[in-house]
Amino acid sequence: MNTNAQALASKGELGAVLEDRGFAYGLLMQAFLAEPRAEQVRYLAESGAVSLFPFGERSDLIRQGMERVGAYLADPENLTDEAMGRLRWDYTRLFIGPDRLPAPPWESAYRTEEHVLFGEETLAVRRAFLSYGLVPKAMGSEPDDHIGLELNFMFETCRLAAEAAEEGDGARADRVLRDQQTFLTEHLLRWAPEFGADVAKDAQTGFYQGMALMLTGLLAVDRATLQELLQEN
Amino acid sequence: MDNPIKTAGEHRLSRRSFLGWSAAATGTAVLLGSQTGLIQLGDGTASAAAPAQEGKWVSAACWHNCGGKCLNKALVREGVVIRQKTDDTHPDSPDTPQQRGCARGRSQRQQVLGADRLKYPMKRKNWAPGGGKKELRGIDEWERISWDEALDLVAGELKRIKGEVGNKGFVMPRINSKLMNAYGGAMTTWGVGSDGSWPQVEQQMTGGSLQQNDRLDWRNARLIVLWGSNPAWSSAGSPAYNLLQAKKAGAKIICVDPMYGATHQMLADEWIPVRPGTDAALLLGMAHHMITEGLYDKEFIKKYTVGFDYLSMPSGTDFKENFKDYVLGTHDKMPKTPEWASEICGTDPDVIRHFATEICSVKPMIWTSTPAPARTHRGEQFCQAFLTVGWMTGNVGISGGGVWKAYHSNQSYGSRTLVSAGGTGAAGVANPVFPYAGYGFADPDKDNWWSPAYEELYDAILKGQYHRGVHGMEKCDIRAIYSIRTSGGGNFLNQSANINKGIEAIRKVEFFVTSDIVLSTVSKYADIVLPETTWWEKVGTVASGNPEAIVVNKQVIEPRFEARDGEWIERELAKRLGLDPLKVHSVDMQQQFFNQIAGAKVMKKDGSGMEPLVTITDADIAAMKATGKPQQGRISMAELLEQGVYQVERREGDNFGFIAMKAFRDDPVKNPLKTKSGKLEIHCQSLANKIAQYGFSKCAPIAQYTPPEEGYETTFADFKAKKKGEFPLQLFTIHYPRRSHSTFDNIRQLREAFPQEFYMNPADAAERGIKEGDTVKITSPHGAVIRPVYLTERIMPGVVTLPQGAWVERDEKTLICKAGATNVLSGTHLTGQGEEPWNTVNVQVEKWTGETLAPDVTWPQRIML
Numbered sequence A: 001m002n003t004n005a006q007a008l009a010s011k012g013e014l015g016a017v018l019e020d021r022g023f024a025y026g027l028l029m030q031a032f033l034a035e036p037r038a039e040q041v042r043y044l045a046e047s048g049a050v051s052l053f054p055f056g057e058r059s060d061l062i063r064q065g066m067e068r069v070g071a072y073l074a075d076p077e078n079l080t081d082e083a084m085g086r087l088r089w090d091y092t093r094l095f096i097g098p099d100r101l102p103a104p105p106w107e108s109a110y111r112t113e114e115h116v117l118f119g120e121e122t123l124a125v126r127r128a129f130l131s132y133g134l135v136p137k138a139m140g141s142e143p144d145d146h147i148g149l150e151l152n153f154m155f156e157t158c159r160l161a162a163e164a165a166e167e168g169d170g171a172r173a174d175r176v177l178r179d180q181q182t183f184l185t186e187h188l189l190r191w192a193p194e195f196g197a198d199v200a201k202d203a204q205t206g207f208y209q210g211m212a213l214m215l216t217g218l219l220a221v222d223r224a225t226l227q228e229l230l231q232e233n
Numbered sequence B: 001m002d003n004p005i006k007t008a009g010e011h012r013l014s015r016r017s018f019l020g021w022s023a024a025a026t027g028t029a030v031l032l033g034s035q036t037g038l039i040q041l042g043d044g045t046a047s048a049a050a051p052a053q054e055g056k057w058v059s060a061a062c063w064h065n066c067g068g069k070c071l072n073k074a075l076v077r078e079g080v081v082i083r084q085k086t087d088d089t090h091p092d093s094p095d096t097p098q099q100r101g102c103a104r105g106r107s108q109r110q111q112v113l114g115a116d117r118l119k120y121p122m123k124r125k126n127w128a129p130g131g132g133k134k135e136l137r138g139i140d141e142w143e144r145i146s147w148d149e150a151l152d153l154v155a156g157e158l159k160r161i162k163g164e165v166g167n168k169g170f171v172m173p174r175i176n177s178k179l180m181n182a183y184g185g186a187m188t189t190w191g192v193g194s195d196g197s198w199p200q201v202e203q204q205m206t207g208g209s210l211q212q213n214d215r216l217d218w219r220n221a222r223l224i225v226l227w228g229s230n231p232a233w234s235s236a237g238s239p240a241y242n243l244l245q246a247k248k249a250g251a252k253i254i255c256v257d258p259m260y261g262a263t264h265q266m267l268a269d270e271w272i273p274v275r276p277g278t279d280a281a282l283l284l285g286m287a288h289h290m291i292t293e294g295l296y297d298k299e300f301i302k303k304y305t306v307g308f309d310y311l312s313m314p315s316g317t318d319f320k321e322n323f324k325d326y327v328l329g330t331h332d333k334m335p336k337t338p339e340w341a342s343e344i345c346g347t348d349p350d351v352i353r354h355f356a357t358e359i360c361s362v363k364p365m366i367w368t369s370t371p372a373p374a375r376t377h378r379g380e381q382f383c384q385a386f387l388t389v390g391w392m393t394g395n396v397g398i399s400g401g402g403v404w405k406a407y408h409s410n411q412s413y414g415s416r417t418l419v420s421a422g423g424t425g426a427a428g429v430a431n432p433v434f435p436y437a438g439y440g441f442a443d444p445d446k447d448n449w450w451s452p453a454y455e456e457l458y459d460a461i462l463k464g465q466y467h468r469g470v471h472g473m474e475k476c477d478i479r480a481i482y483s484i485r486t487s488g489g490g491n492f493l494n495q496s497a498n499i500n501k502g503i504e505a506i507r508k509v510e511f512f513v514t515s516d517i518v519l520s521t522v523s524k525y526a527d528i529v530l531p532e533t534t535w536w537e538k539v540g541t542v543a544s545g546n547p548e549a550i551v552v553n554k555q556v557i558e559p560r561f562e563a564r565d566g567e568w569i570e571r572e573l574a575k576r577l578g579l580d581p582l583k584v585h586s587v588d589m590q591q592q593f594f595n596q597i598a599g600a601k602v603m604k605k606d607g608s609g610m611e612p613l614v615t616i617t618d619a620d621i622a623a624m625k626a627t628g629k630p631q632q633g634r635i636s637m638a639e640l641l642e643q644g645v646y647q648v649e650r651r652e653g654d655n656f657g658f659i660a661m662k663a664f665r666d667d668p669v670k671n672p673l674k675t676k677s678g679k680l681e682i683h684c685q686s687l688a689n690k691i692a693q694y695g696f697s698k699c700a701p702i703a704q705y706t707p708p709e710e711g712y713e714t715t716f717a718d719f720k721a722k723k724k725g726e727f728p729l730q731l732f733t734i735h736y737p738r739r740s741h742s743t744f745d746n747i748r749q750l751r752e753a754f755p756q757e758f759y760m761n762p763a764d765a766a767e768r769g770i771k772e773g774d775t776v777k778i779t780s781p782h783g784a785v786i787r788p789v790y791l792t793e794r795i796m797p798g799v800v801t802l803p804q805g806a807w808v809e810r811d812e813k814t815l816i817c818k819a820g821a822t823n824v825l826s827g828t829h830l831t832g833q834g835e836e837p838w839n840t841v842n843v844q845v846e847k848w849t850g851e852t853l854a855p856d857v858t859w860p861q862r863i864m865l
């Protein structure tokens, strides 16, 4: 039995797919994990990294999102210190508080019946992380199922799969991809599209509106990608 | 469909340079993987095999000012609370009921774990030392800051202000901060909230706090009068259930209230409506009937009271001032007949006569009130009249009978404590500016205190002066509001009268700091807000509520996000202010918990006194990381912590009974009361003198009726001609099962179960063209709110109500509150001993022409997911 992934690995071509996916998860992870830092935003603007976001050709949402973020970063007005303050406020009011959170960035907030933080889902996420020896820095006090951490997990496992592929271990790469697929369908896809829609609706800056569209688009594309990679060859 | 595998790799090299996956690809400023939230465990060993842990039930605190203290437990697995349950530690019975939680307690998980918890220290963006843009308080943006920055900023402002104006430049409304006290003190606020006008009246007229007969003795009553009481809503836990046992045992129950509430539906044989603020008039009308018909207990009045008639007047008083002559109108030519009363209180004169006859003929009778009718302007007159008429029936110091007030944690319970928690052992720190606990402050004649009453705080800030008892008006310059709470409470802006004036006052000061678990109303208007732990995140505590049980609560979860407990915050501030942190909070929380357990006492089986409750071994002490001595008690520490509650088993005829005032009743000469005369004082000069010292309003030495501000009479432009005025309706406010005061108002399921509706009689609605479910605007002289209306015959015509405690949500342009916070409507009237007159408010109601309000559970709420 051989999957597309294994076949690609043996030809040395799997790495390219994993780098694209890793890039996408990594960029979004950086956007959602923590408050924006000025040097990070300026670097995104200067480096043109957003224009390199993959899969645009497969998703209207990704294209729209890239355009929105691209336009935001292209406007020098948005890179002033004052604008950085506005961007920071956008992140604060969306994801930190102290007032209502239009888009609480935790899986448990969306999936528990009473919309609380920390639930059975959080424990399942913790278990998935632990199976790769990964733990959140603030485990115990902050929920493990923050959007940034879940993207971090996808990013990290893309790296592990790429490592395996590099070493020519197609079977190992395959196992990691299967775990990614499980994580994507059992966690991210169950809530992040709704979360993304909330962010896109409530964000005041093109930066977060666009990142939210890219997130929703990526998850849909990546589901198909993983399906394809794991299909028997 | 495009094939992702084919299209991949186009920009491979450029993408790769961002990834940082291989050591070679560096040189870029920010790599995508450079800032991560996940870390790799030390040796990278996968621990997928670690089996899921079993859940464990933990006794979890329900710490609110609700009156109850129920047992709530949380099922905790790997630090996550899976679900809750309540008391199942023993079989339920009427004699020894389980301490079962209400809808709020069962929503505790949503409160503690809600997405709206305050997570990090936050600073208002446009605040700067000195105040910054003060007018933006409540509408400003926020910034997350570190604990160090937050603590430095707070300490800096405290130092600056103390340096500029001294310690009276600080006010800490409704709290008593040990840090501020150690730093030289701060003004506080004093007066009476829940207890209304009762404290001085009971102290002066009876020489102490009123006590109640044992819970099981309530079953010996043949008649119980519940005045202004709705325990099914306002004293959740077991009180309504306990009263049901008395009813089942044969007591008739009469309820007096402007509204026919849930308790009345459950228990009342008769409901007697009365207008808010006019209860004293109703009682005087009853007294008139009792006197003219000779129904009252003359023997009792003669032997146990002073001031009823001119023959029993205390020496040194004007004999004409006696109660009987006032009621009969001997000197003022105004007999307080049932007809006279009816015109004021709205109760039918025949009902008044019938009621008066009944309380004199059915014995024994329990005559009990909450302080709700005393939370009125001139509330003292209700308390005086209630005691006087109660005493006229002679039901004092007997089994199945008594005259008292009971509410909150003592509703339906007796005053004898059967089990109690030990003290925390933490030393108090006196406040040099106001060396009192604040509540029911009784020394307006002393010269050792500086602080405004609750109701005068905002004027003190805005106008720079306040009433200082016998010393007259005192100037002040309040620069900062300190509201770091070490034990909750203190949501003064939402829970004190006149929120609009409060916001104006807050926008005047230079600095306002709070600690909070969510962004409650006070914190919304603050400059710096510090995240505080809930009791589920602290080491543990022992809670006392009803006198027959204590609840032992353990830590359930780790502190959420960056929340810290209030004592830690104050110790950190102490360091920055150059104070010894251990002089502020002397004992750590773990040791406090241990002390509460070790010091717990239980009534001996023979009822002769208290003995230690808990057996403690050296191993227990070591496990608690506490210092202490082993001791012998009735239950092991492990067992107590496991079951989370200790309740004294009860049965009728056990050794734990109690009859209030029995010693006095049995021998008033040998066991005199601590009043001036040693008797119950119907005429009480010391009360009149004391109230005069506060300098707000006058109170006669006997029960009289003088129309209050914003009472019934003021709803008229011309009372004689019965021509209504600008604010023709009377609003009173109720406790509601959705909240404990303001706590829990952010919980979605409680919002859904208990909508915040405005109650109105259909007759009043019809006059205004208002239909069921309409959105209405309620306007008082002090502010306006909008709410959906609920029409019901269960409320008297002319009277309306709205549950208190909703979190104010004010439109900054119109100043209209759409949440229906009742304190937007109530005014800051200075009265009596500084009580808050929440139940005397005049309003007008009209159909709202703006957008219809959706139920608040569906709102994109200010606070909540």
Ligand code: SF4
Pocket: B062, B063, B064, B066, B067, B068, B069, B070, B072, B100, B101, B102, B103, B104, B105, B106, B235, B236, B237, B740
């Ligand atoms: S009555 Fe009070 S202590 Fe009991 S469950 Fe309700 S809120 Fe908690």
